[in-house]
Amino acid sequence: MVQPLDYIKETPSQTAGPYVHIGLTPNKLGIHGIYPADLGESPIREGAKGEVVTITGRVIDGAGMILRDALMESWQADAAGLHSAGDPRGAGDPAVPGWARIIADFDSGEWVLRTIKPGRVPAPDGRLMAPHISLWVVARGINLGLQTRIYFEDEAEANADCPVLNRIEHRARVDTLIAKRTGPGAYRFDVILQGENETVFFDI
Numbered sequence: 001m002v003q004p005l006d007y008i009k010e011t012p013s014q015t016a017g018p019y020v021h022i023g024l025t026p027n028k029l030g031i032h033g034i035y036p037a038d039l040g041e042s043p044i045r046e047g048a049k050g051e052v053v054t055i056t057g058r059v060i061d062g063a064g065m066i067l068r069d070a071l072m073e074s075w076q077a078d079a080a081g082l083h084s085a086g087d088p089r090g091a092g093d094p095a096v097p098g099w100a101r102i103i104a105d106f107d108s109g110e111w112v113l114r115t116i117k118p119g120r121v122p123a124p125d126g127r128l129m130a131p132h133i134s135l136w137v138v139a140r141g142i143n144l145g146l147q148t149r150i151y152f153e154d155e156a157e158a159n160a161d162c163p164v165l166n167r168i169e170h171r172a173r174v175d176t177l178i179a180k181r182t183g184p185g186a187y188r189f190d191v192i193l194q195g196e197n198e199t200v201f202f203d204i
Contacts, residue, residue, distance in 0.1 A: 020071055020138060025103050040101030043074060043115045048095040050079025050116035055150060055179055055187045058109045059139060062194030066109035070139040070191075072102045074113060074150075076132070081119030089122075117152065123163045130162035131155050137191055147202045150189050153181045168200060176200050 021029055027038045044052075059070035075098055077083050082092030092098070096116060104111040113133075120128040133150040151159055159165055159178070168174050176199045179187035192199045 021069070021103060024071060024101060028103055038101065040073065040099055043076060043096065043098050043100040043113075045095040045097070048078070048116050049093050050096075050119075051185060053115060053117045053185045053187060055113045055115070055133075055189050056182075057111055057179075057189040057191065059104065059111070059137060059191045060193065061141070064195075066104075067139045067193075068104055068106050068109040070104040070109070070111065070137060072111065072138070072191075073136045074100045074102060074115070075134045075136075076115065077118040077121050079116050079119050081121045081128075081131075083121075120158060125163070127163045128158070128161070129164055130158035132162075132164075135191070142193075146191075146193075147204045148191065148199050149177055149202070150187075151178050152187065153178050173198075173200050 022031065025038045026032070026034045059067040059072075061067060076096075077087075077098065078093035078096035080092065082089060084092045084094065084096055084098050100113065100115070102111050102113050115133070118131045118133060120131055123129050130151055132152075135148050135150055137146040137148065149164070151162070151165065159174075165174055165177070176192065176197055179189035182188050
């Protein structure tokens with residue numbers, strides 16, 4: 001028997017596209033005059049302290065198709081593991097706002113994030129998390145934004161001690177959160193939405 005619903009009903013969900021770029025990154029689409037510049041163009045400014053790194057990747061669905069309209073937002077600490085605002089340990093590097101909005105190239109589906117490698121941030125229990133970048137992913141067909149993280153292959157010791165990575169029971173899946181080093185200061189990180197090697201997503 002269907003329960004009668006005589007109270008306020010839940011608003012139905014809707015996918016993020018295809019208009020998400022018009023509202024969030026109009027200048028990158030060639031639509032000028034809405035904002036002087038798109039918000040979140042870079043997580044760093046001139047003079048940011050730390051190792052500059054470039055992370056390149058794609059968002060791939062369960063059928064192996066590259067999502068060329070993917071949009072992501074990243075959030076990270078500075079090279080000392082401090083955030084630019086609201087960090088109880090003190091103010092972070094003012095040249096590292098830490099937040100960015102990233103879109104995939106509409107032709108290739110490749111996205112690029114140029115930033116500094118973050119430092120280790122304390123977990124609530126005081127243990128240090130490995131250097132990581134938080135990532136929020138949306139695209140057509142994704143009703144709710146997906147939360148994941150980018151860790152770094154060449155931070156093996158920190159990764160082994162990270163309380164978040166150690167909470168993942170299926171140890172083989174930890175590798176889906178690790179950006180692979182492709183050269184000096186260069187990393188590769190593909191987000192796999194479903195199927196084999198599906199990226200670990202967090203319920204936040």
